[in-house]
Amino acid sequence: MTIWEILPQLFQGTVFIGLLAATVRMATPLLIAGLGQIFAQSSGVLDLSVEGLMLVGAFFGFVGAFYTGNLWAGVLSGMIAAAVVSLLMAFLTVTLRASQMIVGVMLVIMLAGLITFFNKLIFGTGYIPPSTEGFQPLHFPVLSDLPFVGPVLFQQNLLVYIAFLLAPVVAVIMYRTTFGLQIRAVGEYPRAADSVGINVFKTQYFAILIGGLFAGLGGAFLTLGWTGLYTDIISAGRGWLAIALVFFGKWNPYRLAMGAILFGFVNALQLRMQVMAGQQVAYQIMSMLPYLLCIIVLTMVSRKAGGPANLCIAYKRE
Amino acid sequence: MTTPPANPAAALPEPLSVAGGVKLPWHRARTSLIGFALPLGGLLVAFGIGAIMLAASGANPLVAYQALFKGAFGSRNNIIETLVKSTPILFVALGVTFAFRCSVWNIGSEGQLHIGAVGATLAGLAMKSLTPNLPPILAIPIMILGGFLFGGLYASFAGVLKVKWEVNEVITTIMMNFVAILFVQYLTFGPLRDPAANGLPMSAYILEAAQLARLVARSRLHLGVVLAVVAAVLVYIVLWKTTLGYQIRAVGANPRAAKHAGINVPRSVFVAMVISGGLAGLAGMSEVAGLHYRLLDSFSPGYGQAGTVVALLGNLHPIAIIPAALLFGGLITGADTMARTVQVSTTIITVIQGIMVLFVLGSQFLVDKLEG
Numbered sequence: 001m002t003i004w005e006i007l008p009q010l011f012q013g014t015v016f017i018g019l020l021a022a023t024v025r026m027a028t029p030l031l032i033a034g035l036g037q038i039f040a041q042s043s044g045v046l047d048l049s050v051e052g053l054m055l056v057g058a059f060f061g062f063v064g065a066f067y068t069g070n071l072w073a074g075v076l077s078g079m080i081a082a083a084v085v086s087l088l089m090a091f092l093t094v095t096l097r098a099s100q101m102i103v104g105v106m107l108v109i110m111l112a113g114l115i116t117f118f119n120k121l122i123f124g125t126g127y128i129p130p131s132t133e134g135f136q137p138l139h140f141p142v143l144s145d146l147p148f149v150g151p152v153l154f155q156q157n158l159l160v161y162i163a164f165l166l167a168p169v170v171a172v173i174m175y176r177t178t179f180g181l182q183i184r185a186v187g188e189y190p191r192a193a194d195s196v197g198i199n200v201f202k203t204q205y206f207a208i209l210i211g212g213l214f215a216g217l218g219g220a221f222l223t224l225g226w227t228g229l230y231t232d233i234i235s236a237g238r239g240w241l242a243i244a245l246v247f248f249g250k251w252n253p254y255r256l257a258m259g260a261i262l263f264g265f266v267n268a269l270q271l272r273m274q275v276m277a278g279q280q281v282a283y284q285i286m287s288m289l290p291y292l293l294c295i296i297v298l299t300m301v302s303r304k305a306g307g308p309a310n311l312c313i314a315y316k317r318e
Numbered sequence: 319m320t321t322p323p324a325n326p327a328a329a330l331p332e333p334l335s336v337a338g339g340v341k342l343p344w345h346r347a348r349t350s351l352i353g354f355a356l357p358l359g360g361l362l363v364a365f366g367i368g369a370i371m372l373a374a375s376g377a378n379p380l381v382a383y384q385a386l387f388k389g390a391f392g393s394r395n396n397i398i399e400t401l402v403k404s405t406p407i408l409f410v411a412l413g414v415t416f417a418f419r420c421s422v423w424n425i426g427s428e429g430q431l432h433i434g435a436v437g438a439t440l441a442g443l444a445m446k447s448l449t450p451n452l453p454p455i456l457a458i459p460i461m462i463l464g465g466f467l468f469g470g471l472y473a474s475f476a477g478v479l480k481v482k483w484e485v486n487e488v489i490t491t492i493m494m495n496f497v498a499i500l501f502v503q504y505l506t507f508g509p510l511r512d513p514a515a516n517g518l519p520m521s522a523y524i525l526e527a528a529q530l531a532r533l534v535a536r537s538r539l540h541l542g543v544v545l546a547v548v549a550a551v552l553v554y555i556v557l558w559k560t561t562l563g564y565q566i567r568a569v570g571a572n573p574r575a576a577k578h579a580g581i582n583v584p585r586s587v588f589v590a591m592v593i594s595g596g597l598a599g600l601a602g603m604s605e606v607a608g609l610h611y612r613l614l615d616s617f618s619p620g621y622g623q624a625g626t627v628v629a630l631l632g633n634l635h636p637i638a639i640i641p642a643a644l645l646f647g648g649l650i651t652g653a654d655t656m657a658r659t660v661q662v663s664t665t666i667i668t669v670i671q672g673i674m675v676l677f678v679l680g681s682q683f684l685v686d687k688l689e690g
Contacts, residue, residue, distance in 0.1 A: 048488060092676065096683040101423045101488060102630065103679055109623050110672020116665040121375050237496055244489050284504035291493040295479070302485040 006276045010269065019268050020152040025226065027257075027264030028163045029054070029218040033242035034249065034256045035163075035170045036214020042174065042251055043207035044187035044310040048104025049089050050215050051239025052111030057082040057219025059115045062230040063122065065132050071224055074132075075159075078220035079213045085111065086212025090205045097314035108239070116232055123230075131229035135159055159217075159225040166214075167253040174253070183207050187308030190315040200315050215239065237291065244294045248301050251308070259297070266293050356685070357631045357642070360677035364670040371669065377660035389655025390648030396655075398539045402609065404647025406431065406601035406618070408546040410625025411632065411639045412553045413469075413597030418634050419557060420590035421570040426476060426491025427598040428622025429498030430469040434599025436502060437468025438606040439510070439613040442524025450525065457528040461607045462545070462600065469599015470592040472498065477591030481584040487591070495622065506615040519615035530608035542604030546643075549597065553636040556593075566590050598622070619650065620668070627675045646671065 010019055033050055040047040060081035065074025089107060092098045123130055135157035138144075143154040174180035185193040186203045194200050218238070223230050241263055249256030270286040277283070369379035390400050410427045417424035424430075441464030445452055452460075476494060479485040506519035514522070530541035557563035568576040569586040577583050605617055624646050632639030649671070653664040 092680045096680045098679040098682060102418075103676065105423075105425050105488065106627070106630075106672055106675050106679065109627070110669055110676065113665040113668025113672060117371060117375075117663050117669060120663040120665075237493070240489055240492050244493075247486065247489075282504045282508050284500040284507070288497045288500050291496045294493050295485075295490050298485045298489060299479055299483050302479075303483050 003273065003277065006273055009276065010272055015272070017148060017151050019265075019272060021155070022268035022271070023261060023265040024152065024156055024160060025264070026267045027260040028160045028225070029221045029238055030242050030245055030263055031218075031257055031260035032163045032166065032221060033215045033218035033239060034245045034260060035166050035253055036211040036218075037243060037246045038170060038174065038249075038251055038253060038256065039183060039207040039214075040211035041246055041311060042187045042308055043183045043204045044190060044308050044313065044315070045090075045093060045204055045208055046100045046104070046243075046312045047086065047089055047093075047208055047211050048100065048243065049086070049107035049111070049239075050104075050211070050242055051235055051237065052108040053082040053085055053212055053215035054219035054222070054235040054239045054242075055111055055115050055233070056085050057216030058222045058234050059119060059219075059230055061216070061220030062132065062223040065134075065224055066130060071133075071135060074224050075217065075220045078224075079216035082216025082219060083209055083212040086208050086215070087205075089212075090208040093314060094201055094204045094208070097316065100312050100314070112233060119230065119232065129229045129231060132224070134223075134228035135225045157225050159221045163221070164257065167257045171253040179206075184308070186315075187310055190310055194315075194317065200317070204315070215242075218242070241290065241294055244298050247307070248297050250301070250306065262297075263290060263293065266290050354633075356678050356681055357633070357674070359681065360631070360674040363677050364673040367673050368666055368670045371666055372660070372662060375662050377662050382656050382660045382662065385659035386649070386652035386656040388652070390652030392655075395537070396651060398534060398537045400644065400648045400651045401543050402538045402540070402647075403650045404643045405540075405542045405546050405604055405608070406621040407625045407628055407646050408543075408640065408643040409549060409601035409604060410598050410621055411628040411643055412546075412549055412636055413594040413601075414626050414629035415632070415634045415636055415639060416553060416557070416566070416597060417590050417594035418629060419570045420566040420586060421573070422477075422480070422587055422590045422594070423488045424473060424476070424491055424591060424594045425488050425626065426473060426494050426498075426595070426622075427601075427625055428618065428620070429491065429495035430473050430595040430598035431602040431605075431618055431622055432498040432502045433472040433602070434465040434469035434596075435602030435606045435613055435617065436505060437464040437466075437599060438603035439521055439524060440464065440468075442528045442607065442611075443510075443522060445528055446523075446525040452525065452527055454527045454531075457525055458530065458607070461524075461528050461530075461603055465599040465603025465606075466596040467599070469602065470596035472599070473595020474588070474592045477588040477595075480591070481588050499616075502613065502617075503615050506613055510613060512612070520610075521613040523611050524606065528607060529611050530604065538609060540604075540608035542608035545600070545604065547640065549600065550636045550640055553597070557636065562586075562589065598625070601625070623668075624650065624671065627671050630675045631678060 009015060033054055037047060037050060057078035061074045061078025064077030065071050068074070089103065092103045093100045137155045137157050140154050144150045146154065174184065182193065182198050182203050185198060186200050190200045219235065222234050245256055245259040245263065248259040267290050270289045274283040274286050372379040372382045389396055391397055410431060414424060414427060438461050441460050445457055445460060472494065476487045476490040479490055480487045506521060510521040512520055512522040533539045533541060557567060565581045565586045568579065568581055569583050573583050601621060606613060610617060628639055628642045628646050632642040649667050653667040656662065657664045
């Protein structure tokens with residue numbers, strides 16, 4: 001089958017329902033990680049370590065759940081582990097004022113090695129990786145049984161709903177609370193924020209820490225809410241996509257959610273096309289789609305994006 | 319309170335896109351002794367943490383490090399292998415130096431290396447079918463050109479996007495890494511697959527005259543290592559002895575001041591990106607023309623990121639990078655021996671690399687304080 005014969009089939013019947021359900025599921029980790037980065041970036045810190053933080057969250061989330069048998073203990077350990085690492089990012093870039101561009105990327109490299117090391121250390125090198133049950137799809141009375149809408153929206157697992165509920169929560173925190181205002185003030189004009197008594201460093205530390213917690217949750221979703229097992233480099237570029245989505249969403253949680261759904265859709269689409277095309281169409285070309293889309297989308301929005309004026313510039317108190 | 323800077327423009331916040339205007343340690347005019355001491359300190363800290371990790375996995379750190387050293391430099395063959403592995407790392411590090419000196423954050427070396435290898439392979443295959451009698455003196459420059467052009471062209475996309483549309487180059491170049499690696503996979507499994515390779519993902523051999531000569535008989539050491547050192551000297555000359563290099567460094571140090579001084583900032587950024595990608599492309603060329611003589615799937619064990627780390631450890635100085643590249647080539651070579659001797663994962667080396675560079679980056683703060 002050529003690609004043009006496959007495409008129409010994807011938009012029919014149960015295949016299409018499955019595609020949309022997968023879209024929501026695949027948008028979830030991007031959305032969670034991106035929401036956290038709205039805090040960090042709004043405070044003026046471009047935390048490029050998200051890819052590594054998600055890996056940490058995915059691995060320690062899995063380890064926590066595997067050893068305690070409790071999924072929430074897993075989620076919590078993934079979040080805490082990622083938050084601890086993000087403190088290192090905060091220390092290096094806020095306190096020591098090292099370049100955000102480089103520190104983040106180097107952290108990703110180091111964390112990828114570290115997590116692979118831990119994985120081998122804890123689980124050995126068996127051919128069958130250990131797995132855990134993971135979060136199961138919920139069943140709502142009536143809603144889940146609705147045709148079309150039911151399987152797409154009301155048969156997801158709890159983490160998916162938490163992710164989409166977090167979007168309005170983040171919007172309220174950022175635009176309706178003093179804390180959100182302080183973060184935005186620090187990211188916009190730290191000297192002025194400092195002069196009215198806002199502790200710039202503390203605010204940035206908190207923002208980075210929240211970014212870490214969210215990235216850890218997004219990572220934990222990969223293992224506990226999706227695959228049920230940890231495989232090397234499971235994040236597969238999602239951390240970078242999340243950062244790009246924050247630019248795309250212009251630091252607005254709702255626009256971010258739309259972007260996450262767009263990317264979830266493209267990813268779900270290309271995965272299905274790979275399966276249906278079999279040997280006919282090179283799967284590598286389809287795997288490129290999300291990355292290429294990311295570049296295109298960034299190009300469309302970057303010039304007009306605006307964004308926190310002080311993004312990427314370390315504050316120096318004088 | 320500090321004294322006001324000599325240049326008032328430098329005191330203003332940079333009205334730049336996400337990716338600009340970060341003051342970096344190596345943009346200082348002078349480098350003192352402590353600038354050289356830092357990488358050594360980082361080395362100690364990193365190997366210290368590595369020792370803890372080794373002990374945690376039940377290995378004796380001393381035995382492990384001994385195996386690491388032996389594997390890297392223990393015998394003539396091991397030293398040769400270290401040189402072989404250092405070659406692409408040095409090319410990549412030179413490219414990264416070029417970009418970072420201009421504050422252009424090209425993290426896409428891995429991708430540019432892959433595309434450079436494609437360029438070299440296509441050049442080598444084209445010569446094989448079109449001009450099979452070409453002498454090496456012509457064929458090898460064509461290979462170099464192919465690698466450099468493809469790598470540079472690939473990087474130029476990110477360069478154009480940054481200059482024209484202010485797209486963050488860190489993200490575009492990383493996305494393009496994924497794309498390039500998939501593209502090489504596509505080529506080696508698909509259109510370029512050699513039917514004679516028994517179904518393995520590899521292309522046909524390139525023209526024999528286009529292959530880089532082996533320097534030592536019956537070894538893998540090839541001319542690429544000499545080319546890389548020549549490239550290091552050339553990068554030094556271009557960056558410090560030419561107007562182009564001066565402009566690139568001026569833009570890197572302070573884009574706003576550079577603009578006021580009449581330098582075409584977008585042009586410098588674009589040129590830095592293209593040359594950076596071209597040098598990474600040469601890394602791919604030297605792997606194809608010097609080592610494999612064909613394009614393979616997953617031929618790079620992360621030379622892109624190793625080269626980026628090396629560039630930073632070498633303080634973005636083309637000559638200081640050479641020993642750093644040797645060290646990392648040695649780490650990669652020795653890691654296999656270490657992994658065999660004490661049964662640990664080779665990724666411990668990646669962690670050591672990362673800690674080393676994070677230490678150096680973080681401790682620049684101290685240098686600033688000490689030097690005022």
